[in-house]
Amino acid sequence: MQNRIGDKENKKVYLIWSILAVLSLATLILPFAGYSYNKTAYQLAGFDFLLGKKIMGGTAYIAPVKFMWLAVMMPVAVLVVVLLKSRISSKLCGRLILAFGFVQVFCCGLFLLTASSTLSAVKKPKIEYGLYMLMFLGILIVVSAVYILYQLKVLCALDFMVLPGLLYLLINNYLPLIGISIAFRKIDFVKGIWNSEWVGFENFEFLFRSKDAFVITRNTLLYNAAFIIIGNTMGIITGICLSEIFSKRLQKIHQTLILLPQLISMVIVAYIVYGFLSYESGFVNKTLLSEAINFYGEKRYWPFILLFVNTWKGLGYSSTIYLSSIVGIDRNLYEAARIDGCTKFGAIKNITIPMLKPTVYTLVLLQVGRIFYSDFGLFYQVPMNSGALYTATNTIDTYVYRAMMKLNNISMASAASAYQAIVGFVIVLTFNLIVRKVNKENALF
Amino acid sequence: MDSAVKGRNDIIVQVFINIFLTILTLLAVLPFVLLVASSFTDESALLKQGYGFWPSKFSLYAYEYLFRSNAATIFRAYGITVFNTIIGTCLSILVAPMLAYPLSRKDYPRARLVTFLVFFTMLFNGGMVPSYIMWTQIFHIKNTLFAYILPGLVFNGFYIILYKNNFSNNIHPALIEAAKIDGAGEFYIYRKIILPLSLPILATVGLMVGIGYWNDWVNGLYYINNRNLYSLQVFLNSLVNDLRMLITMSSEMDIGVLDMPAISIRMAIAVVGTLPILILYPFFQKAFIAGISLGGVKE
Numbered sequence: 001m002q003n004r005i006g007d008k009e010n011k012k013v014y015l016i017w018s019i020l021a022v023l024s025l026a027t028l029i030l031p032f033a034g035y036s037y038n039k040t041a042y043q044l045a046g047f048d049f050l051l052g053k054k055i056m057g058g059t060a061y062i063a064p065v066k067f068m069w070l071a072v073m074m075p076v077a078v079l080v081v082v083l084l085k086s087r088i089s090s091k092l093c094g095r096l097i098l099a100f101g102f103v104q105v106f107c108c109g110l111f112l113l114t115a116s117s118t119l120s121a122v123k124k125p126k127i128e129y130g131l132y133m134l135m136f137l138g139i140l141i142v143v144s145a146v147y148i149l150y151q152l153k154v155l156c157a158l159d160f161m162v163l164p165g166l167l168y169l170l171i172n173n174y175l176p177l178i179g180i181s182i183a184f185r186k187i188d189f190v191k192g193i194w195n196s197e198w199v200g201f202e203n204f205e206f207l208f209r210s211k212d213a214f215v216i217t218r219n220t221l222l223y224n225a226a227f228i229i230i231g232n233t234m235g236i237i238t239g240i241c242l243s244e245i246f247s248k249r250l251q252k253i254h255q256t257l258i259l260l261p262q263l264i265s266m267v268i269v270a271y272i273v274y275g276f277l278s279y280e281s282g283f284v285n286k287t288l289l290s291e292a293i294n295f296y297g298e299k300r301y302w303p304f305i306l307l308f309v310n311t312w313k314g315l316g317y318s319s320t321i322y323l324s325s326i327v328g329i330d331r332n333l334y335e336a337a338r339i340d341g342c343t344k345f346g347a348i349k350n351i352t353i354p355m356l357k358p359t360v361y362t363l364v365l366l367q368v369g370r371i372f373y374s375d376f377g378l379f380y381q382v383p384m385n386s387g388a389l390y391t392a393t394n395t396i397d398t399y400v401y402r403a404m405m406k407l408n409n410i411s412m413a414s415a416a417s418a419y420q421a422i423v424g425f426v427i428v429l430t431f432n433l434i435v436r437k438v439n440k441e442n443a444l445f
Numbered sequence: 446m447d448s449a450v451k452g453r454n455d456i457i458v459q460v461f462i463n464i465f466l467t468i469l470t471l472l473a474v475l476p477f478v479l480l481v482a483s484s485f486t487d488e489s490a491l492l493k494q495g496y497g498f499w500p501s502k503f504s505l506y507a508y509e510y511l512f513r514s515n516a517a518t519i520f521r522a523y524g525i526t527v528f529n530t531i532i533g534t535c536l537s538i539l540v541a542p543m544l545a546y547p548l549s550r551k552d553y554p555r556a557r558l559v560t561f562l563v564f565f566t567m568l569f570n571g572g573m574v575p576s577y578i579m580w581t582q583i584f585h586i587k588n589t590l591f592a593y594i595l596p597g598l599v600f601n602g603f604y605i606i607l608y609k610n611n612f613s614n615n616i617h618p619a620l621i622e623a624a625k626i627d628g629a630g631e632f633y634i635y636r637k638i639i640l641p642l643s644l645p646i647l648a649t650v651g652l653m654v655g656i657g658y659w660n661d662w663v664n665g666l667y668y669i670n671n672r673n674l675y676s677l678q679v680f681l682n683s684l685v686n687d688l689r690m691l692i693t694m695s696s697e698m699d700i701g702v703l704d705m706p707a708i709s710i711r712m713a714i715a716v717v718g719t720l721p722i723l724i725l726y727p728f729f730q731k732a733f734i735a736g737i738s739l740g741g742v743k744e
Contacts, residue, residue: 113583157631158547162559165544168599172576173566175583179575193578238469241462254466256730258473259737263722265660267681271715272476275483275496281708283479286495312472317737324738344458363740369568376663381682400573405667410574417572425569445564 010090013148017097017141018082024075024104024137030130033115035122046072046130049111049118060121071107071134074100078141094149101141108135117189183418187410203415212399216416220395223303223379224371227310228364234311235318236356240348242319243326255323259316266377273309273382296384299392306393309382310375318363325359326352361435361442368431369444372424373397396420480719484508484712491708507713518672518680519717526659526677529593533658538651541600545608546639551618560609567602577667592668593676598657604650607739611646612639649736652729659722681718684711 028046035042037056044053044062050072052064077100081093108131111118119125149155183203185196207213238258245251261269276283277295285292295301329352337347374395383393394402396416404413428444436443475498483496487504494501511519547553548560570576576596586592616639624634640647665679675683726733 110583113585117582156553158550158553159555161543161631161635162547162555164540165600165605166559166562168540169562169566171584172595172597172599173570176571176575176579177569179571179579182575182578193582238466241466244458245462245466246459250463250466254470255734256726257470258466259730259734260473260477260723260726262737263656263660263726263733264719265662265678267662267678268480268715268719271681271711272480275479275712276476278496281491281495283496283498287497315469316473317740320734320737321740344455397573401666404574404577410578414572414574417574421570421572428568 009151010148013144014082014085014093016144017078020137020141020144021075021078021082024078024134024141025072027130027134027137028072030133031128032130032134033119034124034126034128035119036124037122043128046134056122062118062121065111065118067107067110071104071111071138074104074107074138091149091152091154094145094152094154098142098145098149101138101145104138105135105142108138117193180418180421182410183414187414203411204419207412207415207419210412212394213416213419215391216394216396216399219379219393220372220374220397223306223310223374223395224367226303226307227314228367228371230307230311231314231318232360232364232367234315235322236353236360238315238319239322239326239356240352242323243352244344244348255316255320258319261313262316266375266381269309269313269377270381270384273305274384277305296386297388299389302383302389302392306378306382310378313378321363322356322359325356329355358442362444365431365435365442365444369428370424372420372427376401477719477723480712481716484709484716486709488707488709496708496712504709507709511710511713511717518675519677521673522675522677522680525590525593525674529590529661529676530655530658533594533598534651534655536594537599537604537654538647541604541650542608542612542640542643542647543635544600545605546612546635548605548609549612549616550621563602563605573667580668587668588671588674590674593658593661593664596664596668598654598661598664600654604654607650608643608646610739611643615646616642645732645735649732649739652732653736656722656733677718681714684714 028050030046031043032046032049033044035044035055042055044055046068048062049065049068053062054060055062078097081088081096081100085093112127112131112135115125115127146155179193182193184198184200185193186199186202187193188196242251242255245254274282277285279285279292279294279296282295284295293301295305333351333355334347337351342350374397376397379393379395379398380401383389386393396419400413400417400420403409403416432444478498479496482498482500483491484507485503485505486497486500487502488506490500490502490504544559544563548556548563550556580592580596581587584591584595586595620638621634624638629637660678662676662678662682665676666682669675669679672683
């Protein structure tokens with residue numbers, strides 16, 4: 001493959017890179033932030049954030065900012081790469097510099113966005129142009145590296161296509177992964193998350209010493225197990241019934257209507273359940289029962305109510321999936337079976353169900369992989385957040401929500417949420433490994 | 446086997462299947478009937494007989510009350526929900542297929558890496574606490590409309606896999622090759638060839654994303670506590686447990702609390718929240734069913 005770039009131009013780019021790196025380092029003497037004290041405006045230079053500084057006559061202290069250190073390492077690394085350019089290939093050079101420039105921009109952005117907590121000790125904090133300069137220079141480094149890599153045919157147009165999507169995943173899914181460390185810290189928002197004290201497993205000890213830990217784990221696992229078994233059994237039965245019905249019109253009508261609950265949010269489901277179970281005006285209490293039951297105060301009914309509601313809401317989904325894979329089964333098999341004198345039930349037992357196995361495996365494995373996660377809406381909305389029911393309805397997700405948003409207990413919430421993430425991950429990997437051992441075809445990955 | 450006997454057996458089976466499915470269908474539909482019927486029932490009749498499937502005494506008072514005292518709140522909530530749904534769905538359609546398309550290309554050198562990055566998000570995530578802290582402390586989206594649109598809902602790994610499978614199965618590589626020979630660039634190919642050929646899957650996944658936005662209340666629960674920014678579902682959620690909020694709103698507007706139809710109004714609000722999606726359902730049910738059917742297909 002012919003590169004789109006000559007050696008001469010290549011050299012120019014190395015020069016540009018080194019200039020950009022030197023300029024980046026020079027920005028550290030520029031003001032990065034400002035504050036006012038005794039009616040006078042003061043400025044904090046870039047290196048003040050590297051070393052930490054006592055300000056406002058010694059009353060406040062700006063702690064060293066870790067990702068500022070990282071940001072400053074990047075121009076240095078760029079210079080090192082430029083010096084080494086004769087030793088390593090220009091493709092590798094470009095890749096490294098792209099990565100360094102990206103980290104530089106990323107760190108500046110992070111500093112910009114979290115400056116309010118870093119500068120929380122000062123009055124009228126203000127971001128100054130130095131930080132923007134550093135960020136802008138980082139962007140220039142990235143752009144020039146991308147240009148070179150594109151010319152060297154390392155990057156192609158398809159890379160630019162995946163970029164927006166990957167950026168979203170990076171922010172939405174990968175950035176919070178770093179935040180799992182919150183579970184190992186004693187969070188103090190005044191100090192900022194990254195300067196909070198590291199306490200190891202203390203938060204987890206607290207969590208597991210409380211009786212909540214057992215209750216939420218048990219509830220999450222048992223409910224999910226019941227949901228998987230009942231949900232899929234009902235889904236298969238309904239799917240088979242839908243496929244066996246003669247009239248295609250009736251099939252469509254049934255399928256469409258059974259899917260109705262799938263369309264609505266759990267908030268509405270909660271209203272509907274309330275319409276049936278409300279103590280003073282619910283349909284069940286007023287019409288069906290002679291003696292009213294206070295459903296929202298009696299926890300023994302809730303495992304069945306939640307199982308019913310979950311199956312009711314999910315039946316359309318699972319039966320549609322099973323129906324679609326039954327429709328995909330070769331009709332000739334049934335024809336052959338019929339000619340051999342096989343009955344309808346025989347055909348279902350010997351053809352449909354065995355042919356459904358891959359779908360069942362996929363769905364069950366997906367659900368088992370999420371056995372540590374519960375449907376927050378189901379467990380929060382449908383019992384209407386009723387405190388009397390917590391031992392029967394509290395799951396890890398509702399516990400995390402209540403600990404964080406209602407009790408403001410970040411350490412417990414983060415411990416529970418990290419516990420869920422890590423154990424959940426181990427469970428997916430383990431189950432997949434077991435399935436792979438038994439039958440590679442059925443494994444998820 | 447005697448064909449008459451067999452025919453009779455078949456009919457019996459059909460009858461049983463029909464009865465069974467009819468029961469399921471009724472179970473699915475009747476709760477909605479209860480919801481709607483109760484909202485049209487007179488308050489005093491409800492107090493005596495409770496919620497039911499037929500309004501024992503027809504009354505529009507709940508709706509009248511709702512729209513007289515809270516029209517502004519409800520219409521604003523509607524507006525916010527519609528806005529979120531449209532913007533969120535557009536964003537999703539803009540970004541997600543563009544991420545999935547290169548993964549379907551055999552000649553894309555980083556397909557494996559990117560696929561892994563997408564797939565890994567389905568297996569492992571940081572959990573709610575780090576996400577919440579990140580969105581609020583770093584991106585400061587608390588009490589902004591971004592809070593409805595950005596966290597979690599734009600697309601997920603599952604949608605990317607749906608798109609990718611569709612592109613791999615439905616678009617022949619020769620088509621792309623031919624376009625390239627004619628001098629078309631990658632973005633041009635994507636816009637002029639890939640997207641027009643993929644309208645069904647775009648509609649299907651877009652619909653699922655749109656329903657997700659319409660029905661979402663969790664983001665609102667976590668990130669919104671400014672009443673003026675409540676979306677429909679969040680507004681409904683805020684009323685689930687108590688009618689206190691309605692009462693305060695009414696008292697601010699000098700409307701008597703005592704004549705508030707407390708029991709029927711709950712259902713009226715729920716009907717208001719569900720109606721649009723139920724009305725539109727016949728029109729999109731085909732794409733909806735198609736989307737769900739894709740759920741069982743692996744890789």
